[in-house]
Amino acid sequence: MLDVVIIGAGPAGLSAAIACRESDLDVLVIDEFPKPGGRLLGQLHQEPTGEWWNGIKETEILLNRANTLNTKIECGVSCHHIEKTETGYLVHTSQELYKTKKLLIATGAAETAAPIPGWTLPGVMSIGAAQVMTNVHRVKVGNKGIVAGVNVLSAAIARELQIAGIDLHSMALPVKNTVTKDHAHPEKVMEGLVRIAHLAPSPFLRFGSKFAQSSKVRDLATKFYPKGGFKMWGMPIHVRKAITQINGTDKVESVTMCDVTPEGDVIPGTEEIINVDFVCIAGGLYPLSELASVIGCPFRYLEELGGHVPVHNEQMETPVEGLYVAGNITGIESAKVARAQGAVAGYAIANEPERLKQAMQAVKKIREAASIQFHPQIKAGRAKIHRAYQEYV
Amino acid sequence: MGINRILNHPVLGPVENKKRITFTFDGQTFEGFEGDTIASALLANGIRTLRVHEETGAPRAIYCNIGHCFECRVTVNEADIVRACMTPIQESMAIESGKVQPAPFNTPPEEWPRTYTEYEERNNNQKDGGTNA
Numbered sequence: 118m119l120d121v122v123i124i125g126a127g128p129a130g131l132s133a134a135i136a137c138r139e140s141d142l143d144v145l146v147i148d149e150f151p152k153p154g155g156r157l158l159g160q161l162h163q164e165p166t167g168e169w170w171n172g173i174k175e176t177e178i179l180l181n182r183a184n185t186l187n188t189k190i191e192c193g194v195s196c197h198h199i200e201k202t203e204t205g206y207l208v209h210t211s212q213e214l215y216k217t218k219k220l221l222i223a224t225g226a227a228e229t230a231a232p233i234p235g236w237t238l239p240g241v242m243s244i245g246a247a248q249v250m251t252n253v254h255r256v257k258v259g260n261k262g263i264v265a266g267v268n269v270l271s272a273a274i275a276r277e278l279q280i281a282g283i284d285l286h287s288m289a290l291p292v293k294n295t296v297t298k299d300h301a302h303p304e305k306v307m308e309g310l311v312r313i314a315h316l317a318p319s320p321f322l323r324f325g326s327k328f329a330q331s332s333k334v335r336d337l338a339t340k341f342y343p344k345g346g347f348k349m350w351g352m353p354i355h356v357r358k359a360i361t362q363i364n365g366t367d368k369v370e371s372v373t374m375c376d377v378t379p380e381g382d383v384i385p386g387t388e389e390i391i392n393v394d395f396v397c398i399a400g401g402l403y404p405l406s407e408l409a410s411v412i413g414c415p416f417r418y419l420e421e422l423g424g425h426v427p428v429h430n431e432q433m434e435t436p437v438e439g440l441y442v443a444g445n446i447t448g449i450e451s452a453k454v455a456r457a458q459g460a461v462a463g464y465a466i467a468n469e470p471e472r473l474k475q476a477m478q479a480v481k482k483i484r485e486a487a488s489i490q491f492h493p494q495i496k497a498g499r500a501k502i503h504r505a506y507q508e509y510v
Numbered sequence: 511m512g513i514n515r516i517l518n519h520p521v522l523g524p525v526e527n528k529k530r531i532t533f534t535f536d537g538q539t540f541e542g543f544e545g546d547t548i549a550s551a552l553l554a555n556g557i558r559t560l561r562v563h564e565e566t567g568a569p570r571a572i573y574c575n576i577g578h579c580f581e582c583r584v585t586v587n588e589a590d591i592v593r594a595c596m597t598p599i600q601e602s603m604a605i606e607s608g609k610v611q612p613a614p615f616n617t618p619p620e621e622w623p624r625t626y627t628e629y630e631e632r633n634n635n636q637k638d639g640g641t642n643a
Contacts, residue, residue: 239571246575254550
């Protein structure tokens with residue numbers, strides 16, 4: 118019987134494993150992807166200080182530490198079921214059945230689909246798919262592309278594609294339909310755009326983003342949004358244009374783009390054909406929490422945290438005995454926060470109260486200092502989920 | 511290797527000393543790098559289409575690249591439903607694209623039964639329970 122199985126070898130899972138190994142617990146980390154690092158691997162952006170955040174390097178640092186502590190990490194292993202037993206958990210995987218006293222689920226997040234007619238054509242992919250191809254596998258996803266979906270994640274990855282020398286025509290909204298909802302609503306998208314504008318190299322945009330914190334200014338800005346889009350890193354970002362159709366016979370050949378009203382409705386007669394050979398769809402992230410649901414962990418739907426989140430406290434414990442969660446499964450935030458949360462979960466599992474306290478403070482500090490926030494109400498969301506935990510104790 | 515490789519990157523640096531791996535896709539020989547998934551090795555060689563829709567024959571490729579959507583399923587060394595985006599390439603691996611399969615229904619969708627009663631009425635004479643609506 119293992120002391121702890123950690124599902125997910127991303128920043129949360131790895132740092133939790135390190136914390137557990139410091140107390141010499143018998144730990145096994147499993148991950149479905151062939152290499153450890155999770156979605157941290159693909160990350161590459163410049164911090165406001167000018168320094169580069171290189172996910173591959175950050176992963177190496179975590180792995181070196183884990184290896185020094187003789188941490189068992191098994192990649193290419195998929196977990197498809199978990200059972201609760203009297204003494205712990207049975208973890209069913211594509212390789213073996215693992216018995217463990219405690220379990221940490223650190224499965225991260227997945228991308229919300231934003232379907233557009235034609236989206237099954239080869240050459241259409243989620244923006245995260247393009248990120249991994251570019252930065253991890255070092256493969257060009259195409260020669261000229263377009264991004265459907267304007268949000269924190271898509272802006273960051275669009276920049277990464279540019280850095281790798283991949284040409285992007287622009288970023289625009291996905292067409293409004295029953296699934297794309299807020300992602301296709303210019304005023305709602307504008308709210309998100311305002312939160313990343315301070316990262317733009319243009320002082321004008323940074324300055325403007327301060328005023329745009331007010332909803333009145335934001336609505337005006339949406340209404341009078343320039344036809345050519347605002348440029349970030351030389352690439353037009355459109356919130357009053359939507360991609361209504363992806364065209365091609367055997368692969369992507371072009372997209373149809375239309376002007377939209379401030380509410381996202383297509384303005385007839387504004388169709389424009391743009392030749393591209395790939396399309397990245399960006400519907401944002403949601404916590405990947407099915408495995409917690411399988412064991413019967415209670416959930417709350419919290420918009421601020423990105424969707425359905427397993428109930429947990431500040432120590433990353435769930436109301437299910439011996440079950441812990443860390444990283445994006447607990448709410449969409451940066452890899453830095455996930456990494457810090459992993460340490461919290463690890464010290465909670467290892468029962469190291471002093472280190473646990475420090476790790477909890479570190480999470481707060483990192484959250485305060487974050488240059489990008491996926492949701493402005495993240496702290497309120499965190500407070501709600503921690504309150505929900507109190508209902509179960 | 512492949513035509514779509516990002517060999518030099520201004521921040522991540524050059525791709526160097528990668529072991530080359532040879533594999534086949536639908537009988538054609540390709541080369542990839544150690545550490546490639548089936549999907550990345552094929553895309554590096556300019557191959558996007560990994561399968562066709564089993565009924566309509568419409569081409570499909572990677573979508574999520576994290577093992578969730580199963581759009582990239584291929585046959586590897588005769589084992590089917592292998593996710594190209596999650597499976598590392600190996601020397602001499604024989605990969606085959608997904609093909610059109612015999613349709614389970616012999617009528618067009620417009621003529622399919624709309625209720626279970628309707629389905630039973632049409633199929634009650636068939637010994638095997640009948641899947642041909």
